[in-house]
Amino acid sequence: MGRSGRRRDAVSELLKLTRVLTQETSLESALRAVTDVALGLVPADHASIRLLDGAKTSFLSGARSGKGSQERPMAFRRNQGVLGWVVEHRAPLSLEDAAKDARFVSGDKQGFKVRSIVAEPLWAGGDVIGVLSVSSSRRAAFSDKDALLVRLLANCSVSPIENARLRRLAIVDDLTLAYNHRFLLPRVREEMERSRRMGTPLSFALLDLDHFKRVNDKHGHLVGDLVLQRFADRVRINVRRIDVLVRRSGEEFVLLMPSTSAKEGRLIAERIQQTLAATPLEVEGPGEVRQTVSIGVATWDGQEAPDMLERRADHAMYAAKRGGRNQVVVAEPVVWPKPQPKRGAPNRVTAASPKKRAKR
Numbered sequence: 001m002g003r004s005g006r007r008r009d010a011v012s013e014l015l016k017l018t019r020v021l022t023q024e025t026s027l028e029s030a031l032r033a034v035t036d037v038a039l040g041l042v043p044a045d046h047a048s049i050r051l052l053d054g055a056k057t058s059f060l061s062g063a064r065s066g067k068g069s070q071e072r073p074m075a076f077r078r079n080q081g082v083l084g085w086v087v088e089h090r091a092p093l094s095l096e097d098a099a100k101d102a103r104f105v106s107g108d109k110q111g112f113k114v115r116s117i118v119a120e121p122l123w124a125g126g127d128v129i130g131v132l133s134v135s136s137s138r139r140a141a142f143s144d145k146d147a148l149l150v151r152l153l154a155n156c157s158v159s160p161i162e163n164a165r166l167r168r169l170a171i172v173d174d175l176t177l178a179y180n181h182r183f184l185l186p187r188v189r190e191e192m193e194r195s196r197r198m199g200t201p202l203s204f205a206l207l208d209l210d211h212f213k214r215v216n217d218k219h220g221h222l223v224g225d226l227v228l229q230r231f232a233d234r235v236r237i238n239v240r241r242i243d244v245l246v247r248r249s250g251e252e253f254v255l256l257m258p259s260t261s262a263k264e265g266r267l268i269a270e271r272i273q274q275t276l277a278a279t280p281l282e283v284e285g286p287g288e289v290r291q292t293v294s295i296g297v298a299t300w301d302g303q304e305a306p307d308m309l310e311r312r313a314d315h316a317m318y319a320a321k322r323g324g325r326n327q328v329v330v331a332e333p334v335v336w337p338k339p340q341p342k343r344g345a346p347n348r349v350t351a352a353s354p355k356k357r358a359k360r
Contacts, residue, residue: 021160031063044134051130068112081105116141124162176232203265209251262299292326
């Protein structure tokens, strides 16, 4: 294909992407649309887009396409790795051979080989809000025109993505990147309606860190904040993408688990509780902090209101605390009273009683 044909295809793809982004309501789906297009525009094996949180200290969300896209991405560190360098220096970066550049940091479970990289900052409101990057296993795989296409892609997609990012930040806890408490009730109602419509179970877990005050008293609130961050990360590792993590308050979290039975909800909660108890959280300062969690799990019965479901999980969590902490307790199902016939209501039996038949 000639240069003019490739240019027309690029323009067509960018226009198509712009239409998709203006209609897309899911932030993750919008980001994935961008990385999918990136793989079609330039000779890359892998494409990634990562958005920063409000404090610019970690990634809020992201998407990946191509090789290794199913592997867990690396955490963000300012001025560390290619993405950290781009954010810190507020500038694009192209590497012909990443293996020979000190700015490149390879992940332990990256899942794909990287030699060439093009990384472009995403700009909004005069600040860098994220990074779009492409990579190849071949050395010097990207031309100057490829780098320009990546820049055009970033510029075309950043406006609708920034709008979606701001909407997400409004309902996300800045510290842990879990959803905040304002998001909980509407989402519970939404999942209840979906559960009723689809005929699928819905489970609700309340997670409370044990003796968390001791962490703050011993190490200070900065370390306490890091423990909350690492705990939220640990939960996310052990649950599915459709599960919803909410920071209800302080060291209390809610995990909403769609399409999850009581038995499955218990297994998920026990996996979180046991992995946390077995492996300390790595934090700057003390290095490691041992932390446990008490969890109460309740499964929706198809009738109860959101506050009753939350109350049952809350009671189960406190039962776990009273039982010695560092454990999971499953709430008892709701026992609804049997409906009583109303006074004066006509008898449902249509046949006449024996006495009435005798009189007739």
